[in-house]
Amino acid sequence: MIADLSADEEKILNDVKIRLAKYGKERGQLIPILQMIQDKLAYLPHITMEMVAQHLDIPPSEVFGVATFYNQFRFNPPGRNPVKVCLGTACHVRGGDIILENFERKLEIKEGETTSDKEFSIERVACVGCCALAPVTLIGETVHGNMAPSKVEGLVMRVQIEKEMKEREKQKNESGQ
Ligand code: FES
Numbered sequence: 508m509i510a511d512l513s514a515d516e517e518k519i520l521n522d523v524k525i526r527l528a529k530y531g532k533e534r535g536q537l538i539p540i541l542q543m544i545q546d547k548l549a550y551l552p553h554i555t556m557e558m559v560a561q562h563l564d565i566p567p568s569e570v571f572g573v574a575t576f577y578n579q580f581r582f583n584p585p586g587r588n589p590v591k592v593c594l595g596t597a598c599h600v601r602g603g604d605i606i607l608e609n610f611e612r613k614l615e616i617k618e619g620e621t622t623s624d625k626e627f628s629i630e631r632v633a634c635v636g637c638c639a640l641a642p643v644t645l646i647g648e649t650v651h652g653n654m655a656p657s658k659v660e661g662l663v664m665r666v667q668i669e670k671e672m673k674e675r676e677k678q679k680n681e682s683g684q
Pocket of ligand 1: 593594595596597598599633634635636637638639641642643
């Protein structure tokens with residue numbers, strides 16, 4: 508078992524290994540390979556970048572350097588409630604970056620990071636297609652339009668309360684009450 512991966516991820520990793528064998532060994536394959544891995548795992552674990560380096564016969568530092576150059580790649584597993592702050596043009600001009608800062612402050616993590624309890628992660632995304640509601644943030648699959656810095660705390664709290672309610676309900680069902 509690979510230390511920093513869950514059993515599920517390990518299974519997917521074996522799949523990545525098989526898929527990797529189908530890619531050529533030219534440097535031009537690097538980005539498509541990284542995209543394939545991120546599609547599978549939702550992030551690029553360090554170990555996969557080493558696998559890619561081995562496959563393309565280039566130093567791991569080169570793979571890492573290219574991956575960090577592009578905004579599309581993330582290096583931490585997303586949280587159970589991924590916060591995606593839209594910074595497309597419409598959202599940017601309506602203060603999307605201030606929304607992003609507020610989430611970072613509230614959750615005490617930076618964009619691209621995941622909270623230690625794995626509940627939340629933050630990332631910036633390009634236009635999500637509902638500019639009329641700008642500025643927009645997604646938490647999980649839910650779209651929150653007309654965002655304001657003052658709404659950030661309430662949204663985070665709502666997710667936490669919903670989680671607590673679900674846990675209580677589960678406990679109640681388990682104890683047969
Ligand atoms: S720019 Fe944010 S939804 Fe279009």
